[in-house]
Amino acid sequence: MKNAEELRDELAQTFAQLKAGAIKPSEAAELANLAGKMIASAKVQVEYFALRKESPRIKFLEAAE
């Protein structure tokens, strides 16, 4: 998962597998927890640049733009 789009695809896939019963809820919860950390980290970056009134390219979100 090198960028947010890949993370999104991975999460969508996990959700579908969880619905179908292909993976255990504990495994899915672990992935969701990890995703939460990545999202929070990206959010901090976005907030930091917003505070500094800068708008550089954020590599993690780049592919989405």
Place this chain on the structure above:
Amino acid sequence: MKTCTVCGQSKPESDYRLHSDKKTVMGYCNDCHLAKRRAQHAAKREERNAQFRARYAANANGVRDKHAAARKMKYTEEGRAALVAWIAANPEKAAEAQRKKMKRGRERLSDYYVRRLLCHPERSTVREVPAVLIECKRLQLMIERECREKR
């Protein structure tokens, strides 16, 4: 008990609609009546929709004006100022409306709710949260909810 003239089943009189005189019951049962109405509606759907569109375009009953006024209220500075004034005058009603909106958003995981979770408008300087981040957060919440249900 009464026998339906369409389906031929015997049903209690409470399963039949009344005629417009409100005294005598119809010859066909409620289920057959609804089936007939659905068929009529499906057959005339396009025609009726075209009529409604034409009436809307002609602003026949003022609905178009009403919608335009509502849009103006929602999206212009004038409308925004009126809304702020209304909130100041009715803080309890505004708080109740906000609670309802958040509850709806929590249930549906709306963009508004997820964006607010990521960057609260009063606590954050971020005005535009990237859409992909919102989608990721929504999926994360969906997985967490599903896990909680399955456990």
